[in-house]
Amino acid sequence: MSTAGKVIKCKAAVLWETKKPFSIEDIEVAPPKAHEVRIKMVATSVCRSDDSVVAGNHPTPLPAVLGHEGAGIVESVGEGVTSVKPGDKVIPLFSPQCGNCRICKHPEGNLCVTSSAHVHGTMSDGTTRFTCKGKPIHNFVSTSTFSQYTVVDEMAVAKIDAASPLDKVCLIGCGFSTGYGSAVKVAKVTPGSTCAVFGLGGVGLSVIIGCKTAGAARIIAVDINKDKFAKAKELGATECINPLDYSKPIHEVIQEMTDGGVDFSFEVIGRIDTMMSSLLSSHASCGVSVIVGVPPNSQSLSVNPLLLLLGRTWKGAIFGGFKSKDSVPKLVADFMANKFPLEPLITHVLPFEKINEAFELLRSGKSIRTVLTF
Structure with missing residues (x-):
């Protein structure tokens, strides 16, 4: 049965307050609005930037669904979306690329000026797509990959090779590319x-x-x-x-x-x-x-x-100077062509529910990248 156009109930790791563990919660994920994409996450890795939010060193509105280094499959799209379709493998982009602003048109710049809305923990229209226990839950840097489903703006998602292993190329969403x-x-x-x-x-x-x-x-x-x-x-x-x-x-x-x-x-x-x-x-x-x-x-x-x-x-530079929507598919293609390795960076693979264990591995210096699978 198709879930397009319907609210999806799923699991997510919600950070209710700083310096506290993530809480695995049942949340509701609204359908994508115009120019938005809803993604079924397959894998996400744990990054130090997420832990900075937990520690209170990177202020962001809470409660929130964090996570920004992931990969998944498009579940449905909103009106006007043309760059991806349901079934496509994709990587959400914490550094979006609208293609129209001054920086996107600059040959060297890559920090899209339209991404400024995302620091407020919302989508471009100022609202969020997550609710939990009747309360709105904030988005995080346009990605929020610590959820079985997430919604992103079309400018914050890149279609990638259909043959790519999502539990490896998720690293291209942040750490490796940076x-x-x-x-x-x-x-x-x-x-x-x-x-x-x-x-x-x-x-x-x-x-x-x-x-x-x-x-x-x-x-x-x-x-x-x-x-x-x-x-x-x-x-x-x-x-x-x-x-x-x-x-x-x-x-x-x-x-x-x-x-x-x-x-x-x-x-x-x-x-x-x-x-x-x-x-x-x-x-x-x-x-x-x-x-x-x-x-x-x-x-x-x-x-x-x-x-x-x-x-x-x-x-x-942010994100290694790469224009995200243009460069992420090329980086995935280079990985598939064996131009660089990703596997040596992945030291642990855990089920998504063990997210707090993954963060302890990070804090103790025992892991390089832990990949969480859904």
């Missing part, structure tokens, strides 16, 4: 270059994959957790160093290792101090340093302009 794109698209890593990557979580390891794919000759991985070094080397790191092993600042160590600094450095932690270390690790005259990690809310740093005046470039 790291990989920071190397190949934002920094534009060059063949034979030297790189330093600060932070070896799922996104940092994806930066390493990007550096290797781009042909970097030397990739220095930096982390205080030595347990992450073996995986980093498996994915392309040539050396791994722990700042705690040295009596001098780590940027001085890297400068000595690389004749004054690396060509490309990446901060993939989200700390003010490591952002400075990463910047100083890049060569003063020709280095490019990219901020990938999201800093704590309302923090700023003071920088001597001379650090940039001699020729350094300091930059950052």
Whole structure:
């Protein structure tokens, strides 16, 4: 029996308040309105950004259905939807692409200006599609993948290869693309270059994959957790160093290792101090340093302009600089063509109901990516 046009009752992980576990609840998911798409989720992975909301470091309206790194199958579409149809495999896009705004038309920009509505925890029309116990439940960054069904705007969904394994390509919805794109698209890593990557979580390891794919000759991985070094080397790191092993600042160590600094450095932690270390690790005259990690809310740093005046470039980007709707299908196609691996990033696969266990694995540093299956 078709569910199109009907309210669907299903399970979702609702975050009622910060610093509390997710609660598996029975919710109602309304049908998609015009230019909206309802998706039956198949897999979603757990990202540090979701945990930032739980910790209270990333303010978002609550209660909410979080999750933004998932993949599923279109269940139904609203009036006027043309880019996807029921039965299509898709990835929801936390960084939408309307195609019409100034940034979407800019050759390098990718942070669509129409996505600003989503920070309020609603769809584009200012309402939500979720209810639980008679109360409206907020959406999260236009995706809300921690639910058996979700509704997204058409500009926030990409159709992908029908043969793609959704329990793997879900990583392309955020973590992998953010790291990989920071190397190949934002920094534009060059063949034979030297790189330093600060932070070896799922996104940092994806930066390493990007550096290797781009042909970097030397990739220095930096982390205080030595347990992450073996995986980093498996994915392309040539050396791994722990700042705690040295009596001098780590940027001085890297400068000595690389004749004054690396060509490309990446901060993939989200700390003010490591952002400075990463910047100083890049060569003063020709280095490019990219901020990938999201800093704590309302923090700023003071920088001597001379650090940039001699020729350094300091930059950052959301979602690896990729225009999401255009790039996600191509990234899935590249994965299917074995141009990069995703499997090494997935350390755990759990049923959706064990979402709190997945977050404990993340917080304890025991997982890279945990995929939850519905």
